[in-house]
Amino acid sequence: MTQPASRSVGHYQYEERDRVFLQERINEFEGQVRRRLSGELGEEEFKPLRLMNGVYLQLHAYMLRVAIPYGVLDSRQLHKLADIAAKYDRNYGHFTTRQNIQFNWIALKDVPTILRELAEVDMHAIQTSGNCIRNVTSDEFAGAAKDELMDPRIHAEIVRQWSTLHPEFTFLPRKFKIAISGSPEDRVAARFHDIGLLARPGENGPLFRLFVGGGLGRTPVVGRELFDSVKEEDLIATLEAVLRVYNAFGRRDNLYKARIKILVQTIGLEAFRTAVEEELGRMDCAAYRLTPEHVAQIRARFALPDLKAPADAADVLEQHKKADPAFARWVASNTHPHQDEGHVCAVISLKTPGDIPGDVTVEQMHGLADLSERLSFGEVRVTHLQNLVFGHVRKDQLHELWQGLKALGLAAPNVGLISDIVSCPGLDYCNLANARSLPLAQKLGARFGDAALQAEIGTLSIHMSGCINACGHHHVGNIGLLGVDKRGAETYQILLGGDAGEQAAIGGILGPSFAEDEAVDAVARIVEFYLGQRQKGETFSAMLKRCGLKAFKEVAYETV
Amino acid sequence: MKRLSRPGEGEILLLTASRLLDGRIVWLGEGDHWHESITGAIRFTYEDAGPALERALAEAGQKEVVSVYEVVARDTQPPEPVTTREAIRAHGPSVHPDFSYDHAPVREKESAL
């Protein structure tokens, strides 16, 4: 194995006290496991404690969800995740829609040991579940994308630290998710989070547009703008104020009405804003002020990549593309423009058609870590669409990366295309699911797997959830699928017209649910209809608006 | 106590749980032991299942299992759960034949600790 990079780029570098903190947290959890096994703690009391350490009891075993703060990993961390998958799991890891990685076959008695191994590489599973502030997510192209206004990771780390074991907000009515982006194009689904932050530079420092009360699940809601321009120094105070109002007034009598979105809906955005402003008015804002010194301290612990590329890097890439059409196709779908002319962001699809979305093997993890060391500053990012990103790849080295990915079976040229399917684990693993989602995702992937067909269809997203909790974000897929239990049989509802970005929209339900194979055929007919009827350059959502849901419904339910 | 699921014609009830230490699925078998394989699971009638479940719940702590409940299964050899969910629990995830509980007979691990 390659030696770890001395100073990995892209995420906060732990200092000694952060490491000591992780050890203390693991000691605490070890004690809790001991008390559970001795019977001192019952399951009802233990459950929230283990959840706050990322441990679920799933269908076949315990599942451990490891945090990847703002989606950034370094190569030594990825190697370590591979080692854990090999030693404690069944040679797989599964990347989720919240920039976490999950292991599905974990034994509770092993968890403290696994957490110690994770801590060796500055990783943890803190607050990846439970009714607390969850892992902070961010833009997968942060600090690299050409269109970026501001690198959101410094503030993402500040929020991560602030939320870690927060004394007041650890026993909230329900879970609380925060996402932050610094791009004009919302790549974090900010309007579908409890709090979504869009950062931009202002004349006197960063400003944050703050959305509140978005979310999917049982009651999908598009978040509302609470404040247009929160100043950097007020960021923590504002988060404190929002959380304080939620902790005091969020419903606790009904699990399904306990998220902040219900509180905002119930009292109304204006009343909610007034309540937050009242808190801010009474708060000793000096005590919560985010000082420039603190921001600078955190910023100093982020290493930046030294972006040097040969002058002819872009030309070399063009030559490679000309020589190899398969490579050219991959470049067309799987790259994103970089701030630096000599570099690109490469997206690694974990959606090889026919495979399980988001799954990686131990060999692939080690292979990716090695490739990242060679070709992207030892940095790997996880996207909320269950893919990976190498943030800074030299254009003249992109072909080398592609060849390396091909050898790992990870070169599917389908990012943003129809077989780039987002899916939750569904009934094959999950205790809450009503229906399986992975087999359907696999069938749909295979059905549209042909590269030429996908290129013809163009940008189109399919999102699949195995139950109403919507971990597969089915509401925001252009085509969404939701598993529904119909008297013990698995059936699937189809939703059309969802969008997670700037044009945030929740998909409309087409009609009665389908059996699994019927659902695949219905999606195929919908796509065929789109191909046949779309106007030049018309997106799926645009055509849906033009033709109406009814036209699509007729096609979907047509019996052949 | 919640009402038990009622087995239909040709169906019986089994008791299942998750093992506390490793979360693995277990089925109540002979001698009131929890086994990883469904093959030897005790078949209960609707009438017998209630008291058996109550006893199993009372002993859950001592036997180191959690989430004890009853499952409706067809009275075949081995018994076959009626719902997809329970079939997946009995046979393993459908998307990973290599993780199947049937093909690679699961070792009866001695209760570690």
Add this chain to the structure above:
Amino acid sequence: MKLFDLSGRKTLDVASPVPFAEWKDSQQGTAISLPQDVEVEELHPYLGSLTLIVLEFPIFRDGRAFTQARSLREYEGYEGEIRASGHLLPDQAIHLRRCGFDSVALSEDANVKDWEEQLGRYQFYYQNTAVSPA
């Protein structure tokens, strides 16, 4: 019941608390208990005559009293004793102390050792809390 000292800030008050709703009528004594659904602002006119406020946890997962305690300290400037009572876990000792609680009412058979151990567990915390410095 036995009292566990979280803050080491003062001698613990042994007075029996009276439910706030009752106390408001009589204003007898200086110790009250407050359910989680009452906003602490309601105590504002009376805080000068109170030495002990007991905040109740119907179940340990219900964290409203953490916000009540911080509001009492930060907004109301209350300096008397705040006590936690009800269903609590030793795992919550630090949260309580850092939100401004001074004491917790435990059952006679509670394991005080777990509470003590938890209080000394962390060398530092990531947040400033205006009430009790890390």
